[in-house]
Amino acid sequence: MVPETESVRLLDAVLEELDYTALLRLYSAKGRKSAVPPRILFKIIVFALSEGIYSLRAIRRQCQVNIQYMWLLQGYKAPSPFF
Numbered sequence: 788m789v790p791e792t793e794s795v796r797l798l799d800a801v802l803e804e805l806d807y808t809a810l811l812r813l814y815s816a817k818g819r820k821s822a823v824p825p826r827i828l829f830k831i832i833v834f835a836l837s838e839g840i841y842s843l844r845a846i847r848r849q850c851q852v853n854i855q856y857m858w859l860l861q862g863y864k865a866p867s868p869f870f
Contacts, residue, residue, distance in 0.1 A: 788854055795834060795855040802830050823863045830859050831866075 850865035
């Protein structure tokens with residue numbers, strides 16, 4: 788549904804090459820489980836920032852209505868506005 792030429796696909800490909808070890812270490816196995824994996828949340832936040840969206844509530848709204856954000860979510864439900 789998202790054309791191959793969309794910038795979200797390039798961003799996803801670039802961010803997929805990153806090492807997320809340090810990010811994953813910040814998530815405790817003892818706490819509640821995140822509804823969306825950390826690497827996907829990171830991609831969503833970076834994409835939102837690149838589009839000038841800074842509010843967590845606005846990002847959540849984009850995840851509910853914008854096909855590019857839905858594509859990044861890979862089928863996961865839109866995160867809470869408090870991530």
